[in-house]
Amino acid sequence: MIFNKLIYLPVIILLLQSCTSTNSETTPETVFENQFIAAKKEASDYIRKTIQLSDSTKGISIHGIRLKNPKEIETFYTTHHFSPGWLKHSDNMGLINEMARYIENIYYHGLNPSDYLADTILHYSQLVQTNKNLLLQPDFIARFDLLLSDAFFSLSQHLYYGKVSPKSLSAGWEIDQVKPALNFTSELALFLKGAQSLNSFMQRFYPSHPGYNKMVTYAQLLSETQKEDSFLVIIPENKITLHILEDSSYNEQLVNRLRYLGYTHQTLLDYTDSLQNLFTAIKNLQEHYGLNQDGAVGKRTYSALNETTEEKLGKLFVNMERLRWMPASFSEHYLLVNIADYTLDYIKNQDTLLHMRTVVGKDARQTPVFQARMTYLVFSPTWTLPPSILYEDVIPAVAKNIDYLQKKEMIVLDRSGNSVDPNTIDWKKAGKGNFPYRIRQKPGGLNALGRVKFMFPNTHSIYLHDTPSKSFFQRDSRTFSSGCIRIEKPIALAELLLENNSAEWTEEEIKEAMFSEEEQIVTLKEKPDVYIYYLTAWSTMTGEIHFREDVYSRDPEILKALQLTKKK
Numbered sequence: 001m002i003f004n005k006l007i008y009l010p011v012i013i014l015l016l017q018s019c020t021s022t023n024s025e026t027t028p029e030t031v032f033e034n035q036f037i038a039a040k041k042e043a044s045d046y047i048r049k050t051i052q053l054s055d056s057t058k059g060i061s062i063h064g065i066r067l068k069n070p071k072e073i074e075t076f077y078t079t080h081h082f083s084p085g086w087l088k089h090s091d092n093m094g095l096i097n098e099m100a101r102y103i104e105n106i107y108y109h110g111l112n113p114s115d116y117l118a119d120t121i122l123h124y125s126q127l128v129q130t131n132k133n134l135l136l137q138p139d140f141i142a143r144f145d146l147l148l149s150d151a152f153f154s155l156s157q158h159l160y161y162g163k164v165s166p167k168s169l170s171a172g173w174e175i176d177q178v179k180p181a182l183n184f185t186s187e188l189a190l191f192l193k194g195a196q197s198l199n200s201f202m203q204r205f206y207p208s209h210p211g212y213n214k215m216v217t218y219a220q221l222l223s224e225t226q227k228e229d230s231f232l233v234i235i236p237e238n239k240i241t242l243h244i245l246e247d248s249s250y251n252e253q254l255v256n257r258l259r260y261l262g263y264t265h266q267t268l269l270d271y272t273d274s275l276q277n278l279f280t281a282i283k284n285l286q287e288h289y290g291l292n293q294d295g296a297v298g299k300r301t302y303s304a305l306n307e308t309t310e311e312k313l314g315k316l317f318v319n320m321e322r323l324r325w326m327p328a329s330f331s332e333h334y335l336l337v338n339i340a341d342y343t344l345d346y347i348k349n350q351d352t353l354l355h356m357r358t359v360v361g362k363d364a365r366q367t368p369v370f371q372a373r374m375t376y377l378v379f380s381p382t383w384t385l386p387p388s389i390l391y392e393d394v395i396p397a398v399a400k401n402i403d404y405l406q407k408k409e410m411i412v413l414d415r416s417g418n419s420v421d422p423n424t425i426d427w428k429k430a431g432k433g434n435f436p437y438r439i440r441q442k443p444g445g446l447n448a449l450g451r452v453k454f455m456f457p458n459t460h461s462i463y464l465h466d467t468p469s470k471s472f473f474q475r476d477s478r479t480f481s482s483g484c485i486r487i488e489k490p491i492a493l494a495e496l497l498l499e500n501n502s503a504e505w506t507e508e509e510i511k512e513a514m515f516s517e518e519e520q521i522v523t524l525k526e527k528p529d530v531y532i533y534y535l536t537a538w539s540t541m542t543g544e545i546h547f548r549e550d551v552y553s554r555d556p557e558i559l560k561a562l563q564l565t566k567k568k
Contacts, residue, residue, distance in 0.1 A: 040088075040141060298476075318537070379521075394410075
């Protein structure tokens with residue numbers, strides 16, 4: 001037995017020596033990581049000096065690049081003892097490369113990658129790929145980390161609040177951007193804990209509109225096919241409006257263009273079915289552009305057919321930004337009026353109870369974007385002419401023909417409300433500053449406000465109202481008012497608004513009040529918010545992309561501001 005133990009003893013000693021030798025061996029990876037840890041500690045000191053020694057008037061600069069978020073940078077790094085947040089480990093380049101790709105793809109959100117140091121961050125990433133030893137240089141680690149954090153702060157804030165300030169626009173956007181306040185330094189710290197991918201994490205900053213992600217996806221799809229944008233339809237001006245059965249010489253162009261746009265898969269025209277597939281494809285296009293679905297190629301359908309990929313991308317980008325300006329949520333009870341879509345939706349408890357067409361302000365008297373709260377209705381309203389209509393339209397008309405007032409059932413009132421004989425007024429000399437009267441239209445079938453108006457007091461003197469001119473609702477373009485919004489279904493809207501009032505209002509009672517000779521004011525028990533906004537592109541929840549004509553030419557100003565590199 002002793003002999004056997006003596007035989008095994010050298011073997012055991014050799015094994016122990018082998019294990020000791022392996023554990024004491026240092027791999028190149030371990031050496032690099034230890035060197036990186038030492039460099040990272042020095043980088044913390046570099047970050048601290050960069051922040052603390054920065055010029056308060058000039059902010060923080062990194063190799064000539066002025067950081068756009070100095071307050072957030074200082075708060076974040078001070079809170080974390082100036083330690084690098086992105087380069088916590090030498091193998092964190094996967095995360096940083098993900099950031100570089102995300103910034104590059106921010107183009108599909110309508111934002112400019114240059115605002116988020118796209119070229120600089122990509123350059124730094126490529127430098128590390130060719131020379132990993134740069135991660136052992138404290139100043140390089142510090143600079144790279146600061147640049148990444150600054151890009152994150154700009155990116156997250158622009159996605160959450162928007163890049164362009166609505167207040168800077170010439171047309172104005174007076175809808176309150178009610179959103180929970182975010183601490184973006186805390187958001188960065190949360191992200192760097194590594195619980196989510198960057199793409200998933202950044203979605204917390206996206207607008208709450210359910211179609212926003214679909215718009216981003218569609219923008220990417222359009223960008224990928226942009227070089228193939230051809231097959232334009234060329235029709236002489238004298239041929240519009242075109243009916244596919246009456247003039248078939250353009251049908252080949254129509255099929256090619258509609259196939260490219262995705263409205264048909266048809267490759268050959270089939271005259272045996274009376275071109276039903278082509279007719280259906282045109283109607284589908286018209287539906288997605290908010291046009292009357294008649295299958296005829298009129299001026300606006302022709303324009304929709306030939307809208308280029310670049311133009312569509314521009315609309316998507318502009319309207320993603322508009323969605324970023326919208327409130328994070330609405331109340332349980334509200335009305336949405338999209339000026340560019342000429343529509344109104346009545347929404348309660350997330351259900352759309354009523355949808356209708358509208359008529360909005362003509363170009364010279366554009367309907368503004370704003371919000372207010374509806375408080376009362378006026379049945380059988382009188383109409384006191386606002387100054388713009390009084391001086392620009394009515395007084396010139398009366399000066400030409402004194403009978404104009406009688407035909408329109410209008411009366412002249414002095415400042416005390418007393419009736420004045422219009423024949424006693426020199427209408428040719430009447431104008432701003434020398435017309436001490438008001439003109440009021442009586443209730444009735446000729447009243448420009450129709451039989452009811454829906455009031456939400458605001459500084460613009462804008463409201464919803466009925467109209468005697470019902471034919472306008474059948475038009476594709478409906479910019480005919482003087483700023484107020486004419487609605488297609490006033491009785492239905494009145495019924496919904498009054499259903500919870502203390503006194504019961506039946507349809508018959510509403511009609512009786514509407515067709516009375518006396519004005520009647522009804523205060524609403526439930527007072528819904530009204531949002532009058534302007535969208536020329538959006539996606540439905542199912543991913544259907546809709547485009548509308550930029551009727552007030554408001555898109556270019558926003559698109560230009562989005563494309564500019566923002567300086568802070």
